[in-house]
Amino acid sequence: MQKYQNFYEEYVPKIEYTMDQALLKLAAPTCLLEAMRYSVNAGGKRLRPIMTLAIYQAFGGEINEDIIQIACAVELIHTYSLIHDDLPAMDNDDFRRGKLTNHKKFGEAQAILAGDGLLTLAFSWIAESKIDDTSKIKLMTSLAHNAGPIGMVGGQVSDMLGNELNYSHEQLVAVHNLKTGALISYAALAGGILAQVSEDIEQELKMFGLNYGLAFQIEDDILDVNDSVDVEKNTYPHLLGMVGAQKELATIINQTQQSLTTIASMQSFDYELVAGLLSYFERKND
Template sequence: MQKYQDFYQEYVPQIEQVMDQALLELNGPATLIEAMRYSVNAGGKRLRPIMTLVVYQGFGGIITDDVIRVACAIELIHTYSLIHDDLPAMDNDDLRRGKPTSHKKFGEAQAILAGDALLTLAFSWIADSNINAISKVALIAKLAQNAGPVGMVGGQVADMLGNELTYSHAELVSVHNLKTGALLSYAAAAGGILAQVSNELVQDLSEFGLKYGLAFQIEDDILDVNDSVDIEKNTYPHLLGLVGAKQELASVVDATQAKLAGIASKQAFDLELVAGLLSYFERKND
């Protein structure tokens, strides 16, 4: 059986190659494609498409370039959200991963349009793929739901409103389930949809991805504290204290692991491979 770290090292370069090649083949304005490629190629963990692919293989799926491009649709959505997050009207950031943000390099209008183009292109990559029609419809519907007003965008709105509010624990969980968890929930479910598992298992995978997203956000908040970033009021360390946030992280990671084990109890599934996704949380937060 393939180990997760080997899987990650094998498929991240393929993810990046497939995405960039597909963008280069677009017949669109050169300046727009340049801006799109700039942000897509700016780096990142590629966690969302990796999650889709590792779940798909976990159920015995055979990964092809076509499957990789379908899995990468979520990375286009993620990238568009970062471009728009960085805009002056939102977070007003000058740098992203150590490089000038899209609007700083290309101007606000071009950045907005590059984000718009990535958002819509994501659905084209699924619709134009060679996967079966039922899976296409399910993926498109779920991605639209999880990325839109009842998913990521709704979470972004709640997060912005939080600048004037202090959220309770339940409210903070709700915000992050939308802003961060919704796309990871889709990423996990997409692997099951591609593998044509039952609706029950797709729902289980959605819940796994949602729990994973919450753990991811708590970890991010903790790392910000360790990196001497100011603790904003709507973060887990601010709400629970650093020790409490670490305890919350451990609890959520345990629940995420248990969800995976439950999936493996229902159908043949490479639990060891997929559970490798949780290695992200093994770093020390001292």
């Protein structure tokens, strides 16, 4: 996994620098930019843009500043979703990553507008890039699909409705495939679109990202229990028990890895680099 670790350590600073510099160049109200930059620069794993870049490079793509900014578009949407999730009308959180949430720092109206700004800016970054028009259209269409009402936003609605319901296993998987998996699936697909892979490989990348997102959510639920948080309903430990949730996680990780094996059998591909993304799950749930 050392190849991926080296890649991660090289490109996370570039991702963060690219986003901040692009935001600083915007001719937007200072108070709005401050709120947008506050959440964008609040940290995080940068998993989504890293996934796009790793997959693009794995297919032989050469990463430059333009490609990095395209990859960062999904991070803007992820950040906007967190700002809105934290609002009083949603999760009503005061802190995120150890810092005041955006609305606690800047007020609700400014937080809403900061999220709106990040959402729309994401599509500008793709549209104004130097890649070919066909790839631009595919990226923007896929991002709108996966971030919108039949993707992440729809998943957030189902998640909220779940406060009054007890979801079955099938329903819980469906919710998280939208809420968490949709943007990660896009991130994987985007790397393939940029590398101009075949439609068959695009489908495998979508499945890789979807399964990765589901594993990510199961892992998160397990870690919440390990951190002495009450086992809430509509989580995998609540539905399957801790042992069952851990078995489910292992199964999904295996399926995620199988997608990479399939891709490697279809086209020359740096399997080692992308498989390093799975190192996130290499920890003991104790």
